[in-house]
Amino acid sequence: MxxxxxxxxxxxxxxxxxxxxxxxxxxxxxxxxxxxxxxxxxxxxxxxxxxxxxxxxxxxxxxxxxxxxxxxxxxxxxxxxxxxxxxxxxxxxxxxxxxxxxxxxxxxxxxxxxxxxxxxxxxxxxxxxxxxxxxxxxxxxKLFLPGLLKLKRLIDGGFFGEILSVRGEFGYWVFEGDWQDAQRPSWNYRAQDGGGIVVDMFPHWEYVLHELFGRVTSVTAQVATHVPRRWDEQGKPYEATADDAAYGIFQLEGGAIAQINSSWTVRVNRDELVEFQVDGTHGSAVAGLRNCRVQHRSATPKPVWNPDIPATEPFRDQWQEVPDNAEFDNxxxxxxxxxxxxxxxxxxxxWDLLAGARGVQLAELGLRSAAEGRRLDVPEVGL
CATH class of the missing domain: 3.40.50.720 (NAD(P)-binding Rossmann-like Domain)
Structure with a gap:
């Protein structure tokens, strides 16, 4: 050798x-x-x-x-x-x-x-x-995470039929830094230092959506700074000037609609810190960092809305785990x-600098959408 x-x-x-x-x-x-x-x-x-x-x-x-x-x-x-x-x-x-x-x-x-x-x-x-x-x-x-690799396997195998929608939930509670140390650096919460969850996460959502489901053609976003006062690494208080939560709706080429919530001010009631639910005409899947569960149309239960009685169906138990079928590296x-x-x-x-520019574009348009209160088209970028 x-x-x-x-x-x-x-x-x-x-x-x-x-x-x-x-x-x-x-x-x-x-x-x-x-x-x-x-x-x-x-x-x-x-x-x-x-x-x-x-x-x-x-x-x-x-x-x-x-x-x-x-x-x-x-x-x-x-x-x-x-x-x-x-x-x-x-x-x-x-x-x-x-x-x-x-x-x-x-x-x-x-x-x-x-x-x-x-x-x-x-x-x-x-x-x-x-x-x-x-x-x-x-x-x-994130394209190389086991959960999303399994999801891509399902897409490539035609499991979903026509994909109708994608719903993503990402985030966790980042401590303010006063009585417990924050899990993220303080610059993340200062817009003047390049902070903000839109700038951080929308580039991720762009490539996930683009690679798995189709190019993003429009974006509607709402952002917030839910926690306006935090404490830095030296224990000094500062005013948060960047967004710590973002709620986005993305129209995809081909007609599917994606909704993704991103937040550093949410307490986790999910199996993983990020999860994507994909619904299609033939089946649905929920993918996280490592795991992926599916429900095919032939095995879909028939729930009936009745708010007067407790839920009798174990909804989470009605999904099937997708096997690894491979060894996944970091x-x-x-x-x-x-x-x-x-x-x-x-x-x-x-996955080059032009692909990276698409992520910057989506973050930029997401912030502008929130500021102007309207949906914005996402033009294709090129050199």
Missing amino acids: TRRTVRIAMNGVTGRMGHRQHLVRSILALREQGGLDLGDGEILWPEPVLVGRREPALRALAERHGLTEWSTDLDAVLADDSVDIYFDAQVTSARAEAITKAIRAGKHIYTEKPTAGDLAGALALARLATEHGVKHGVVQD GFKAQWELFLRHVVLDEPYH
Whole structure:
């Protein structure tokens, strides 16, 4: 076996998502399994170069994982010709400038979303990457979750017949930070720092809907800041200026309608933190992060509305679990593997910066819909 090294500048890995999902459960997990098997006796070995603003945090992270390369000087890292890929998991407000530098330095780009603060900025990145001939990808991790992979299997197998509607519920209670620590960084609740649940989640809903059910053609949204006062990491109170809940209706190409609630101010009464119910003429399914349950038309009960007596049917027991039928890897790692194969073997890959721009567009139009109180069309985007 021959080993081929790919060096990856990883910016923002001292944060929760960048550290846990991208560094530990993706890149380091690939190293623990001996690298990525490219076939024909060749192994791809990812070599992370940690990048960030806080030297003590970077040093501690590198020491914890037995890594030796880290830097607070992004420009110097990008000037290093041995670095092949630039990955970005920074706060949204810092992302576009760093990606622009990396593209101009000739690095392939892999990034979290949203890719920029607005559609114009996101499209500018996609155009710049195309002009410079670098490969580029955007994290669209939910497509690789076991529950949604099972859902796609049902769609591809024609289980639903004509799909009529999609209903999504996402969220959990994020503590305010006064008497219990918040589970999310305080910048998430400051619009001036790129926070807000629409900016965070609508890009996810765009690619989930687009890939599984059809392109979003219009959006109607209502947003709210239900908890206006929170406490930051130093225990200091601050005013929340970003939305912490969003209620969206999305018209899909082909006629189906999707409704998705996103909230950091909801207490969970679901089996999983996100669930999608899909209803079709031939059957329905409820998919979460890992599980998926179905009810076919031939096995659909015939409930009758009668508010005068207690419910006598065990509705949840009337659904059938979809079997795994495969081993599912971590979704972030699975997409990293596809992107790395795209970079080194030129294998097909379409979750690129243009796809990321569609997510930014939907978030932008969702916020505008809420501000103007009306439905807005979602035009197709292109370079």
